[in-house]
Amino acid sequence: MEEWEEYEYKPKSVKEIFVEMKNTAEFMVDLAYSSVLFGEKELAEEVIELEEYLDMLNYHLMVHAVLAARSPKEAEQITSILHMAHSIDDISNAAADLAKMILEEVELHPIIKQVILESEEVIGRFIVTPDSILVGKTLEELKLASNTGVWILAVRRGKRWLFDPDGDFKILAGDVLIGRGTQTSIDYLKEIARGVIKVIGNE
């Protein structure tokens, strides 16, 4: 047992894995809704791929759990981890089912898109024009999420997609951004991307 105690399998802390799992599950649902709203198969495919990533995170959580068990009682408690892993898997499966509606070309009732557009957290698509102040800046420099209230889920550049871009992602003219936020914040970023509003974050 001593040997195992020393072997520290720590790609990330348990907490970090858990937070990452939460974010990934939520991201998958958002991305799935985006794919349905815009009929974009690439977005749907990414949702399916994220399932594998979530499986990997689940696996890391299990490794932590097994290594942490030091008594039969703790080993029994492992059911709570399995329980949680299973539930997170259910969420990702639901997101994948949503994405499959697009991949399998299910005939969508027009209500579906209206629902996505009228819920509290909506999804918007922004085409960055050359005049926009976004051009040439990174998400970090712009503090886009806090300044506009829009969280960028994915970016299409030409035919390529980038998912869940990080802070040093630089926006170029012609980029198509897909983001989540409230209706007001979505409208605001649309104007900025179009080049109508020339300042960002007035607070």
Added chain:
Amino acid sequence: MSELEEIKSCLIEMKDISSLMVDLAFSSVMYNSEDIAEEVYLLEERMDELTLKVKKLALKAAKEEEKPTKLLSIIEMASINEAISDAAYKIADLVLRDVEPHPIIQRIMEDTEEELGRITVRKGSVLIGQTLKQLKLPSKIGTRIIAIKRGTRYIYNPGKDDTIEEGDVLIAVGSDLDRLRELAGEEVEEE
């Protein structure tokens, strides 16, 4: 209201509820909050009602639709939201069950210095009638409002222009929620 309009408003509520449930379920575990886990439980009940309602309405609407098969996508969407909420409920259930969770889950719970809770806005509270923008709760008392429950409806991720009303239940996270409890007019036990 026509059946389709009714379906639409149900589905919108379901979509909002399922995202809120996922957020609250994970948070209830991270902050080991039974209050919030209970909130997830209540939302789950509402979700079940809505799911059944949408399915019934879709069947009724099928009579008048030119292509009734299109309504399948509506039933599918309702089921997907129900599946998400069931999963969220199971996660929150870890907090509600008497069974002691695995040390790993306890470790997730322990190293957080913040608290997540429900606070009811009482009559006469200074918060009433103020917008979140006016209140500046994050900078003034280090508290962030995740959702506002008003009657049976929830305002998820409330914005700057949302106003607090008497009777609202605030779902908030912060290092010291007692300050918010005082402002909301709840009685705070002196330590």
